[in-house]
C-alpha cells in the first residue's frame with residue numbers, strides 16, 4: 031500500500047492526545063507528508079476528507095471509560111473512504127475501559143479501516159501541583175514508543191496490499207459514559223484579570239465575559255482546559271465534587287501504567 035500523506039485528527043483539550051498523535055505521525059517514511067486536523071475548538075475545520083493514498087490517525091481522550099462526548103460529536107460526518115487508520119486513546123492512568131472499542135465502532139461505521147490502535151497515558155485533566163495524577167505523561171519514553179509504533183505500522187502498510195481490521199479490548203454494551211454535571215470549575219473573580227485565555231481554551235464554547243467571566247453549567251464538559259490555560263491560576267476544581275475525585279485518583283492511581291499497542 032503506497033501511503034503518500036498522513037492525516038491526523040485529534041480532540042485534545044489539555045494537549046496530551048495531540049502530543050501522542052504527533053509523535054506517532056513522526057514515525058513516517060521520509061517521502062510522506064503530514065497534515066494535522068485539530069477538532070478541539072468550536073471553530074474546527076468541517077470540510078474534511080480522507081482517502082486516496084492517505085493514512086488517518088485519530089486521537090481522543092477517555093472520559094469515564096468512554097470517548098469524550100464532544101470528540102465523538104466532532105468526528106461524526108467524516109468519511110474514511112476505506113483509508114487505513116490508527117486509533118489512539120489517551121487516559122489519565124486509571125483505565126480506558128470501553129473507549130477504544132467505542133472509537134473503533136464509531137469510525138468503522140464511517141468507513142475508516144482500523145489497522146492499528148493504542149492506548150497511551152496522559153497527565154490526568156484533574157491533576158494539579160497539589161494533587162498530581164500521572165504528572166508529566168506522556169513522557170520522553172511514551173513519545174519514543176509512539177514514534178516507533180507509528181514507524182512499525184507504516185512499514186507494515188508499505189509491504190501489504192490489503193490490511194485486515196484488528197481487534198481491540200472493551201465491552202459491548204459500553205459502560206455508562208459522562209453525564210452532564212450540575213456544576214463547573216470555580217473562578218476566583220478577585221484574581222481574574224479577564225484576559226480571555228480561558229474563553230479561547232474552552233472546546234465547548236462554554237465560557238463568556240459578561241461583567242465577570244462565567245462558565246455555563248449546561249455546556250461545560252469539565253475538560254479542565256480553562257484551569258490549565260489561566261495565567262493567574264484562578265480557576266480550580268476546589269469546592270466542586272470533582273476535587274474529591276482528584277483526591278481519589280491521586281491516592282489510587284499512583285502506579286504508572288504502560289502504553290498498550292494493538293497491531
Ligand SMILES: Cc1cc2nc3c(=O)[nH]c(=O)nc-3n(C[C@H](O)[C@H](O)[C@H](O)COP(=O)(O)O)c2cc1C
Nearest residue numbers: 043044045046047091094095122124125152154155
Ligand atoms: C471528565 C473527565 C473524565 C475522565 N475520565 C477518565 C477515565 O475514565 N479514566 C482515565 O484514566 N482518565 C480519565 N480522564 C483523564 C483524561 O483521559 C486524560 O487526562 C487525557 O490525557 C486527556 O486528554 P487531552 O490532554 O488530550 O485533553 C478524564 C478526564 C476528564 C476531564
